[in-house]
Amino acid sequence: MSKVALITHITGQDGSYLAELLLKKGYTVHGIGGNVVPLNTGNAGSNFHDKSSDLHIYTHADISTGTARDLLAIIRPDEVYNLGGAGQLSENSDSADDLFSTGEFSALKVLEAIRILGLETKTRYYHASPSALCGLVNGIAINEMVSLNIYPSWYATGISDFWTIVNYRETFGLYACSGILFNHESPRRSENFVTRKITRSLANITQGLEKCLHLGNLNALRDWGHARDYVKMQWLMLQQDNPEDFVVATGVQYTVRQFVTFAALELGIKLRFTGKGVEEKGIITAIISPVAAALKVGDVIVAVDPRYIRPAEACKVNANPTKARRKLGWAPETSLQDMVIEMVQADLACAKKAARL
Ligand code: GDP
Secondary structure: OOEEEEEEOOOOOHHHHHHHHHHHOEEEEEEEOOOOOOOHHHOOOOOOOOOOOOEEEEEOOOOOOOOOOHHHHHHOOOEEOOOOOOOOOOOOOOOOHHHHHHOOHHHHHHHHHHHOOOOOOOEEEEEEEHHHOOOOOOOEEEOOOOOOOOOOOOHHHHHHHHHHHHHHHHOOOOOEEEEEEEOEEEEOOOOOOOOHHHHHHHHHHHOOOOOOEOOOOOOEOOOOOOHHHHHHHHHHHHOOOOOOOOOEEEOOOEEEEHHHHHHHOOEEEEEEOOOHHHHHHHEEEOOHHHHOOOOOOOOOOEEEEEOOOOOOOOOOOOOHHHHHHHHHOOOOOHHHHHHEEEEEHHHHHHHHHHHHO
């Protein structure tokens, strides 16, 4: 008998990679999502819409009159991956749709449904907790011990979900855990996030579709991994003897400026940054590939726009993923450079297509 999984927000970046992973492992996958098409454009769409008979997707309209409990009663999943719970989202979330914002799939509702339906020993629960739970933390190594204790966060729902999960685990013995995932990107990432904004915009610039990439804080440091690697960790967390929370990250940080530099190089553009603060600009110093032949040395293709500078945020996130490595043997497989190449090439293909139209 194949295992049965339920994934909320299956049409998002993580949901689509996770669905692919589970289908490959022989799971029957049920997913919620669909009203909200991810903001990804062109190439970035998920490719699991292959009419697999092991995949069942419910749009929010399909289940708008039902509850999490109704759905769990029908599906009786072995594993629930709650990727779309209110409060697990980033500052620039693109998925605050009705079902989740009303809390129908909050950790509390889903865990209580598991308990009431008598699925405690059958159903394992994974919850995507935002690294933003850690609040405005600058420069402190965040592991599972300190993640929630160091700063009162504005992410009240996320915090409440996190402690609800601890409570159901300790009080009712449910197999429930939180993954505290730091930034994870891919060609399926929404353009609201800086990595995809960069790869898409630079690809567009080489094809004459845009003139300049406007960004906020170029000095911000982030720990960026590949979403495909991170969903493996989500699965692994539900395969252990005992449920535990894990920080998932690479442990290495880069600045936004470095990400821009790597992405530009992949497009055959060497950049020099001059000026400070809002005056900073990225200027082309060499064209080293025909891809960027339409551009010329001296062109300004990166500029700072104060509109994108956030008034308050963690500009340095120092995540410590040691526990994931030590206990689950997990390590990210994709380097930042390889991820940049994948994202840039996907966006370049899309830009070339758009330029031909
Ligand atoms: P977050 O870590 O979940 O907020 O992911 P983002 O990709 O949105 O932001 C990562 C970092 O990039 C943050 O420190 C932002 O301030 C910084 N950043 C700089 N310019 C931009 C921009 O134009 N858009 C976004 N989204 N972030 C930017």
